[in-house]
Amino acid sequence: MIIDQKTIEHIAKLARLKVNAEDAVEYGEQLTKVLTHFQQISALDTTNIEPLVTPVDIEFFAREDNVKQENTTEEMLQNAPEKAGNLFKVPPVV
Amino acid sequence: MDLTQASFKQVSEAVKTKKISATEVTKFFLNRVEQLNPKLNAYIAMNEAALNEAAALDVKINKNENVGPLAGVAFGIKDLLCTKNLRTTAASKILHNFIPPYDSTVVARLKKSGAIILGKLNLDEFAMGSSNETSYFGKCYNPWNTAYVPGGSSGGSASAQASRMAMGTIGTDTGGSIRQPASFCGVVGIKPTYGRVSRYGIIAYASSLDQAGPIVSSVEDAALTLEVICGQDENDSTSSTKKVPEFSKNLSTNVKGMKIGLVKEYQKGELHPDITKTYNLAIEELKKAGAEIVEVSIPLTEFAVPMYYLIAASEASSNLARYDGVKYGHRAEFNDLASMSLEDFYSQTRGEGFGKEVKRRIMLGTYCLSSGYYDAYYNKACQVRRLLRQQYLDVFKNCDALLSPVTTSPAFKVGERSTDPLKMYLNDIFTTSTNLAGLPGMSVPFGFSSDGLPIGVQLTGAHFEEQKILNIAFALESISETKGRTPNVF
Numbered sequence: 001m002i003i004d005q006k007t008i009e010h011i012a013k014l015a016r017l018k019v020n021a022e023d024a025v026e027y028g029e030q031l032t033k034v035l036t037h038f039q040q041i042s043a044l045d046t047t048n049i050e051p052l053v054t055p056v057d058i059e060f061f062a063r064e065d066n067v068k069q070e071n072t073t074e075e076m077l078q079n080a081p082e083k084a085g086n087l088f089k090v091p092p093v094v
Numbered sequence: 095m096d097l098t099q100a101s102f103k104q105v106s107e108a109v110k111t112k113k114i115s116a117t118e119v120t121k122f123f124l125n126r127v128e129q130l131n132p133k134l135n136a137y138i139a140m141n142e143a144a145l146n147e148a149a150a151l152d153v154k155i156n157k158n159e160n161v162g163p164l165a166g167v168a169f170g171i172k173d174l175l176c177t178k179n180l181r182t183t184a185a186s187k188i189l190h191n192f193i194p195p196y197d198s199t200v201v202a203r204l205k206k207s208g209a210i211i212l213g214k215l216n217l218d219e220f221a222m223g224s225s226n227e228t229s230y231f232g233k234c235y236n237p238w239n240t241a242y243v244p245g246g247s248s249g250g251s252a253s254a255q256a257s258r259m260a261m262g263t264i265g266t267d268t269g270g271s272i273r274q275p276a277s278f279c280g281v282v283g284i285k286p287t288y289g290r291v292s293r294y295g296i297i298a299y300a301s302s303l304d305q306a307g308p309i310v311s312s313v314e315d316a317a318l319t320l321e322v323i324c325g326q327d328e329n330d331s332t333s334s335t336k337k338v339p340e341f342s343k344n345l346s347t348n349v350k351g352m353k354i355g356l357v358k359e360y361q362k363g364e365l366h367p368d369i370t371k372t373y374n375l376a377i378e379e380l381k382k383a384g385a386e387i388v389e390v391s392i393p394l395t396e397f398a399v400p401m402y403y404l405i406a407a408s409e410a411s412s413n414l415a416r417y418d419g420v421k422y423g424h425r426a427e428f429n430d431l432a433s434m435s436l437e438d439f440y441s442q443t444r445g446e447g448f449g450k451e452v453k454r455r456i457m458l459g460t461y462c463l464s465s466g467y468y469d470a471y472y473n474k475a476c477q478v479r480r481l482l483r484q485q486y487l488d489v490f491k492n493c494d495a496l497l498s499p500v501t502t503s504p505a506f507k508v509g510e511r512s513t514d515p516l517k518m519y520l521n522d523i524f525t526t527s528t529n530l531a532g533l534p535g536m537s538v539p540f541g542f543s544s545d546g547l548p549i550g551v552q553l554t555g556a557h558f559e560e561q562k563i564l565n566i567a568f569a570l571e572s573i574s575e576t577k578g579r580t581p582n583v584f
Contacts, residue, residue, distance in 0.1 A: 075195040
């Protein structure tokens with residue numbers, strides 16, 4: 001299996017990651033090597049096996065639906081890189 | 095009182111009975127950090143309020159108020175756990191300036207039990223690594239020999255603990271990140287059963303694998319810490335409602351009649367001779383102590399590394415999508431925000447903010463989840479994961495615990511493996527299947543390499559059977575040649 005540069009560009013776009021040309025070549029080679037090695041699991045028979053996500057049987061519990069005021073607007077905005085009043089400032093989205 | 099050797103119990107008792115103040119204990123460790131940290135780079139942020147918090151605890155004690163079981167015990171926290179008003183970065187540029195407005199549940203419970211938070215500990219960026227070489231804040235070093243890595247990803251925790259820059263530390267373990275550094279640095283580390291410890295406020299890497307746990311100097315301290323941090327939390331729906339046993343009170347070195355399994359498949363690979371020596375010695379000692387040693391087979395452990403990386407990278411690519419430069423963290427500089435496309439805004443911010451290894455795993459995960467590949471990689475790995483867990487469940491029907499090496503070799507040299515990701519990933523051969531199956535696992539120091547580096551052995555238990563592995567570790571610890579030995583860091 002080979003992860004070519006076109007695929008790397010496609011993945012980087014999906015992941016919203018700017019990758020420079022030099023790194024793209026390196027990632028292509030490394031992902032090819034890693035995925036080739038990892039392909040060994042394809043030989044295992046998993047017919048009719050449900051995928052497992054949560055590894056432990058967890059008893060479901062629900063919280064009381066109470067309103068709690070644990071954080072203030074100021075606290076939640078204190079880390080914002082740029083803000084305008086009580087809003088996060090971002091590029092135009094529409 | 096020698097604070098570098100005293101147990102949590104001894105110190106908290108002394109603090110409560112005013113033989114020593116929490117302030118004195120805190121000062122002692124802050125002083126050690128000042129002296130040793132420049133050599134080891136284990137801490138990447140200090141809690142400026144530590145002395146005030148210790149003084150407040152002393153006031154409470156003077157008023158005879160109730161303080162918790164860890165009163166005055168000084169902790170370092172892996173910088174993956176949110177700490178209110180104390181910078182939390184995941185050792186990444188993308189969070190280099192993030193100040194959480196809340197505490198993670200683990201930290202909140204430690205504070206409530208009287209522990210003092212000294213500062214935040216180094217790690218591989220976003221906990222992705224086995225050597226603590228990918229931190230944005232620089233590498234961390236092994237206190238036994240600074241030419242060697244402390245392991246990872248909780249390298250800062252293990253390094254700080256081994257050099258006694260804290261009485262106790264917290265690490266997290268997604269594929270071995272507590273057990274491997276604990277082994278490399280000669281300290282005790284336990285990853286509890288998935289669901290035992292709340293993940294609320296812990297920066298997520300791979301949510302179905304992540305668990306926090308103590309990296310400390312003794313099995314007793316580990317047991318006591320677990321009692322404080324385990325248990326249901328309404329803020330984490332995957333936290334277990336199961337009652338938390340009194341682990342420290344139940345500790346016993348009696349392993350007579352316990353059935354301990356050795357995984358057949360682990361005997362095939364190449365082991366460093368010093369690892370084999372330590373592992374064999376542990377087997378012999380447990381036999382002498384009356385345990386029954388049996389061979390067991392878990393064939394799918396051979397596929398643990400591919401399974402682990404496919405799942406962990408997929409979950410990471412999804413979890414790390416939240417870092418977009420909008421609400422918190424690093425944002426790339428733009429001259430004119432109004433003329434930017436949102437897509438360029440995101441990709442430039444993320445391209446700058448994440449380090450190489452994190453990007454590599456995001457790329458791998460994105461590929462595995464992308465249209466046309468989802469079934470072949472992510473879904474396939476999750477199916478095999480179910481089969482692997484079943485093989486473990488079957489083995490634990492006839493077995494109390496499993497004993498194995500933690501890694502194939504003792505700590506490796508700084509820089510030795512960082513250029514080859516696959517080689518680095520294959521380090522995790524003995525540790526990843528524990529997380530995939532959600533089992534508790536721990537590392538207890540049991541020997542030294544010919545180069546004088548510590549070596550641990552690994553114990554794995556059935557779901558929620560932490561007590562059994564703690565007791566076996568307690569037995570091993572009582573006769574370990576590493577007992578009471580600390581690195582010569584001055």
